[in-house]
Structure formats: C-alpha cells, structure tokens
Amino acid sequence: MSEIIALLGYMGSGKSTLGKALATSLKLPFRDLDDQIEAHAGTSIKELFASGGEIAFRKLETQVLTTEVQREQGQVLALGGGTPCYGQNLDILHAAGVKTVYLKLSLVSLLERLKRGRAKRPLIAHLTEEQLEEFIRKHLFERQFYYNQASYVVDVDGLTVEQAVERVARACLYSK
Numbered sequence: 765m766s767e768i769i770a771l772l773g774y775m776g777s778g779k780s781t782l783g784k785a786l787a788t789s790l791k792l793p794f795r796d797l798d799d800q801i802e803a804h805a806g807t808s809i810k811e812l813f814a815s816g817g818e819i820a821f822r823k824l825e826t827q828v829l830t831t832e833v834q835r836e837q838g839q840v841l842a843l844g845g846g847t848p849c850y851g852q853n854l855d856i857l858h859a860a861g862v863k864t865v866y867l868k869l870s871l872v873s874l875l876e877r878l879k880r881g882r883a884k885r886p887l888i889a890h891l892t893e894e895q896l897e898e899f900i901r902k903h904l905f906e907r908q909f910y911y912n913q914a915s916y917v918v919d920v921d922g923l924t925v926e927q928a929v930e931r932v933a934r935a936c937l938y939s940k
C-alpha cells in the first residue's frame with residue numbers, strides 16, 4: 765500500500781502550511797483536502813457552508829477523503845480541522861494504512877493565528893475576539909479526543925516551519 769501521511773489538528777495549527785513544506789522535503793506530492801473539496805464542488809468552502817450548511821460540507825468531506833486515501837501514489841495530505849472528528853473519517857484513514865500526525869499547538873498560539881485568519885473559516889468567521897477565545901477553548905477540548913487518536917502526536921508550539929517539518933518527518937519516518 766502507498767505511503768500517505770495525513771496532517772490533522774485544529775484550525776490554524778499549520779496543516780496546510782507544514783503539509784506543503786513536508787511534501788517538498790520528502791519529495792512527495794501534496795494535496796490539501798479543503799482544496800480537493802473545493803475543486804470537486806466547483807465552489808469555495810465558504811459558499812458550501814452558506815448554501816448547504818455544515819452537514820452538506822461534512823458529507824462531501826467524507827466523500828473526497830475516501831477518494832484521496834485510495835490513491836496508489838504516496839502523498840502528504842493536509843486535512844481540515846474537523847475531518848477526523850466526524851463520521852467514520854478516522855477509521856477510513858487508519859483502515860487505509862494512512863499515517864496520521866496531530867500537529868499540537870497551545871490555545872494561546874492557535875488564538876493568535878486565528879484572530880487573523882478567521883475570515884475564510886466559516887465556523888469562526890462571525891465571532892468577536894472575545895467569543896473566539898471561548899469558542900476555541902471548548903471546541904479544542906472536544907476535538908482533542910479525536911486528534912489524540914493520531915498515529916503520532918507532534919508538539920509544534922513555538923517552532924518555525926522548518927523546525928516543525930523536521931520534527932514531523934522524524935516522527936513519521938523513524939518511529940513505528
């Protein structure tokens with residue numbers, strides 16, 4: 765079976781950014797599940813949430829994920845923040861032999877990043893800064909149950925992109 769490394773973690777943890785850099789470093793193709801969903805739907809995530817709501821988005825997410833894990837060629841796949849938390853998605857990943865990596869970041873660091881990056885994320889786009897902190901605290905607590913089931917948990921708090929990539933690569937390549 766092909767080697768697929770999937771990055772998971774909360775919104776803003778760096779899945780898309782580190783995924784691309786990790787793929788370059790490992791000389792593997794890179795795919796972002798959100799981009800694949802947008803390509804499949806022919807519209808943006810924002811529009812998908814606006815037109816069909818989160819339930820429609822989650823259905824499509826599982827559908828596209830199922831296609832992605834069946835690829836023959838190895839790849840680095842950046843998941844969306846909610847991907848491992850819905851339906852059978854975690855089982856789909858692990859049953860296909862995908863190595864999953866949880867990019868773990870503190871609440872403070874996530875908040876700092878998401879204050880600036882919330883516009884393109886429909887789940888938090890409408891929140892004020894104060895509401896954002898409350899929301900992330902609770903949401904992260906709920907989602908950690910799923911994130912902690914990843915094959916590898918890598919603490920990337922305070923690391924540069926290069927440092928984080930090295931740590932993730934080491935975790936995936938040199939441990940069982």
Ligand SMILES: Nc1ncnc2c1ncn2[C@@H]1O[C@H](COP(=O)(O)OP(=O)(O)O)[C@@H](O)[C@H]1O
Nearest residue numbers: 774775776777778779780781782877923924925
């Ligand atoms: N060390 C770092 N590692 C990853 N992302 C970082 C880092 N420092 C700053 N960032 C920024 O944090 C944001 C992370 O967003 P992104 O990669 O889209 O995360 P995700 O896909 O997990 O939501 C980007 O704006 C990125 O430029």
Ligand SMILES: O=C(O)C1=C[C@@H](OP(=O)(O)O)[C@@H](O)[C@H](O)C1
Nearest residue numbers: 774775776798844845846885886
């Ligand atoms: O956490 C979530 O439920 C979501 C995270 C987003 O991806 P990022 O984690 O890359 O922002 C995207 O899939 C969608 O907005 C829903």
Ligand SMILES: [Mg+2]
Nearest residue numbers: 779780798842
């Ligand atoms: Mg992303």
